[in-house]
Amino acid sequence: MSGSAVAAGSVRIFDTTLRDGEQAPGAGLTAAEKLEVARQLARLKVDVIEAGFPAASPGDFEAVRRIAQETKGGIAIAALARCRDGDPQRAVEAIRVAERPHLHVFIATSDIHLKHKLRISRDEALAEAVRWVRYGREALGADAEIEFSAEDASRTDTDFLLQVYESVVAAGASTVNIPDTVGYAIPSEFSALVGRVVDLVGRDATVSVHCHNDLGLATANTLAAVQAGARQVEVTINGLGERAGNASLEEVVMGIRTRPTQFPELASGVQTEQITAASRLVSYLTGFAVQPNKAIVGGNAFAHESGIHQDGVIKNPLTYEIMTPQSVGLTGSQLTIGKLSGRRGLQGKLRELGHDVEGEALDTIYRQAIALADAKKDVTDADLLALVEQRASEVPASxxxxxxxxxxxxxxxxxxxxxxxxxxxxxxxxxxxxxxxxxxxxxxxxxxxxxxxx
CATH class of the missing domain: 3.30.160 (Double Stranded RNA Binding Domain)
Incomplete structure (x- = not known):
């Protein structure tokens, strides 16, 4: 197999925040902003940064070229191209300067796309796929990564899909990608499809997956694919992407790390302590707020308000946390106060704020805090400090x-x-x-x- 094979026991993390993530409506980035995100992705130690679609615009070409020129440390820089004259040449030109160039060519293979979008036959699609994979291998040489994606693979006739993958690997593809382009698949059927592709070409190429979240199953499908033998996962920070988004990098990476018995002897090289920084940077530059209940990086991911949960976390964080906040770059958990909070939770929160309150004083402040929580939606740190200070300043009235x-x-x-x-x-x-x-x-x-x- 030409290109860089994935090391045994590893899952290659292919980040497409700067390409598919940027396709989310309203998420466009300038060339300088893309370079800033790429630097953070390098600190995160992803394996591949898909920097953009060079044929789309002169600005995107320049952004990809600058990222390819600057990024070192063994991180591959990928560029996307349609199997269409002009696109692959432009992509090769943009990434040729990279320490590790990774050309990613694609064409749709499902009958609905062939008939209504491309208006070509299966044979014509197959011929174009082989042609441009072969071009990429010849243009970039034996050491480069040449990836082929069959767009809408999950809705493609399986026999035809397997024929396409077998043909492109023979033409020089070192990675074959199985996109669930419209988020149509469910884990059981997707893992079965991945297993068939692995059985067919897995000895000669890395099998990759690219899952969308239209049914909320992008992470589940990606993890199921890894269990079926996929060794590259295409993901984005915060799950950013077209329509309902892509598989989330932080969810996939932490899923593999948190459940080692489900992914025996598998790991990624991601520096997970950089996850929160990456999430916040992408959110800031795109203007896309992260929903509070988003797994791993949401504001509530390590926050506890219920009294029962607070009591458990104070005694042992493992009661309600399956990973440490520090493992994703946070300083610790949060105890938030609301009408369902308990005395131990309030006492723990007050200690965080620098006040050790016990006995009757704690009872009084607890009653006041719960009354306040009933009257307003959020009890802030400032509210709690005011209650403490109010009690401390109480003196007999003369x-x-x-x-x-x-x-x-x-x-x-x-x-x-x-x-x-x-x-x-x-x-x-x-x-x-x-x-x-x-x-x-x-x-x-x-x-x-x-x-x-x-």
Missing amino acids: VELVGWSVTSSHGGNATGSVTLTVSGEDRSAEATGNGPVDALYSAVDQALHDRLGW
Whole structure:
């Protein structure tokens, strides 16, 4: 097999955030922004960065070329091209300077695409696939990675699909990719398809998968494919991509890492502590917020609000966390306070904020915090600090207001009367003033004058 074979026990992580991820409506990036993301992907230590689609625009060509020129450390730089005259040549030109060039050519193979989109026959599609794989191998040499994707593979006639893969491997493809382009597959059928491709060409080429999330199964299908023998996974940061997105890099990588008995003797080389930084950078540059309940990188992924959960996590984080927050680049878990929180959770949160509160004081603040949670949606750290400080500042009142009354008349004149308790002694006073407020304050002054010397 030409190209770079995947080492035994490894899964090659092919990140397509800068190509398929950027195809999400509204997620376009400038060349400088793509370069910034590529640098973070290099820190994350993905195996392949698919930098773009050079034939799409001069700007994308330049972005791919710059990323190919700058990225070192054994990371391959891929460029996508249709099996159509002009596209592969442009892609080769953009990545030729890369330390490890990776040409990725594709053509649709499903009858619905051949008939309605390309308007060509199966034989014509097969001929184009073979032609441009062979061109890529000749243009980039024996050491380059030449990948072929059969677009809409999961809806392609299986016998024809296998014929295409066998033919492109014979023409020089070192990786064959099985895209679930419209997110149509379910894990059981997708793993069976992957298994057949592995059996057919797995000795001569790396089998790859590229799953979309239209049914919410992109990660499940990808992991099922790995179990069936796929050794390259095409993924994006935050699951970014066309329509409902792609398989999420963080979910696939942490799935393999967290369940070693399901993926025996398999691992990726990803530096998982860089996952959160990558997620936040991509979110910031694209303007796509990460949903709070997103696995691994969502704001609530390591947050606990229920009292039962908080109690368990305080005693042993493994009760409710299957990975450590530090393993994905966070400093720790979060205890959030809401109406379902318990005393231990509140006490733990207050300790995080620098206050060790126990006994009656904790009971009082707990009642106040739960009442506040019922009244407003979020109880913030500032709210909790205010409750603590309010209790700390409580001192016996030396002056208490017992009662007051005020009358006003035309022209602004008013009479106010107050009754106060001053150090346990009731004192009353009456005064006039320019309006009701002035009259009441004057009455207070009179009631306190002898005691306080005003």
